């Protein structure tokens with residue numbers, strides 16, 4: 001298919017729904033809680049009994065502004081809610097309260113990498129506030145569909161991109177960035193597998209160089225980031241093949257089958273709903289004032305791209321290191337704490353990504369469960385920098401001891417266990433001479449050119465010093481002595 005991909009270009013726009021981590025639902029006081037007893041968080045408002053009135057959730061508004069500011073959107077002052085009318089068995093109102101003409105955010109962007117690894121900003125057409133429907137469960141009763149209305153009314157934000165994405169990889173990168181962002185902002189848990197973040201993809205193809213877009217197809221039901229990419233890649237291939245065969249692409253909604261890796265038609269858009277949007281008569285427009293925006297800016301956490309820039313520009317870390325450190329907010333904040341007490345940024349990064357992450361992976365723990373404080377890991381780095389302990393003593397003795405007694409600090413452990421290294425020239429010389437005396441024939445061989453034997457003597461000095469010899473000094477002194 002490669003030659004065809006050279007002839008054709010894919011055009012992709014994404015719609016992402018994020019479920020918000022608010023305490024209550026979008027328009028009522030009902031608890032917004034995942035995994036509760038079915039149909040337990042459903043007051044008269046969620047059930048849409050006649051005459052009930054919705055009200056605005058301040059937290060949802062705040063989260064929308066947070067996400068909008070993080071994506072550098074324009075935030076709208078006067079926000080009208082709208083009714084989107086359609087029938088779903090799990091949506092008792094018969095309409096969804098959403099935003100139509102006046103989305104709270106416009107014109108933002110998300111920083112992503114394209115398929116070649118180049119930086120690119122994908123424009124956000126809009127972000128708007130709305131609510132989720134309930135859940136229809138088809139696989140628990142052989143004859144009936146069961147309905148759980150707990151999810152009905154869950155606050156959502158929907159992000160819509162311009163059709164600027166060009167490949168499955170780029171879409172994957174986009175969803176990854178959005179997930180990272182909502183997790184940093186702590187507005188959504190970002191779990192696609194559980195459906196708290198969902199992505200629909202609009203895909204069309206056109207001949208390269210053509211200005212006009214092809215007919216788009218909307219693909220749904222991808223419950224992981226990888227499946228977003230797979231669905232898009234399948235769909236691009238399918239559409240290119242169809243166009244090449246002279247077939248027409250239908251404007252339709254298709255569903256992704258993760259097992260087969262294919263998409264199949266669900267419904268045609270020709271017979272699509274007319275949602276008959278109109279302003280929600282039961283809710284006044286909400287006004288977002290300048291003061292409101294300022295107050296949200298005050299609670300804005302550091303954002304991943306800001307930290308990435310700081311780490312690469314100011315701290316001179318590699319892109320690779322900065323990427324790993326900023327991948328999760330908790331890791332980044334741990335690193336931030338480390339570098340408040342230690343200015344060897346690279347060594348701090350190495351320790352966090354090496355020993356600390358290694359331990360966490362090994363034990364299957366999250367960094368929030370790591371027993372040693374950031375300051376104390378920074379303390380290990382400092383001891384190494386001061387020449388008091390070497391790297392192997394640090395990772396093999398001090399680190400495990402700190403894990404055992406996280407209330408102690410590195411310097412205390414090094415002293416207590418007599419691990420402070422021998423940097424004293426006389427003492428080192430003693431170990432070195434003893435090492436050479438132990439292997440006189442090897443010393444001869446070294447002199448006559450077998451320089452590779454240096455490692456053997458280094459090892460011997462380390463052994464004799466109980467691992468406490470300063471490796472740098474030892475190396476220099478040892479060479480000198482061996483050449484004599």
Ligand code: ADP
Pocket residue numbers: 011012013014015160161162163164202203204213214215216
């Ligand atoms: P609709 O009216 O069907 O909802 P919109 O114009 O609102 O369509 O766009 C919905 C999504 O589809 C957006 O993410 C947009 O970028 C994307 N989109 C629009 N046209 C195309 C196209 N020709 N190919 C791919 N994606 C498209």
Ligand code: MG
Pocket residue numbers: none
């Ligand atoms: Mg639309």
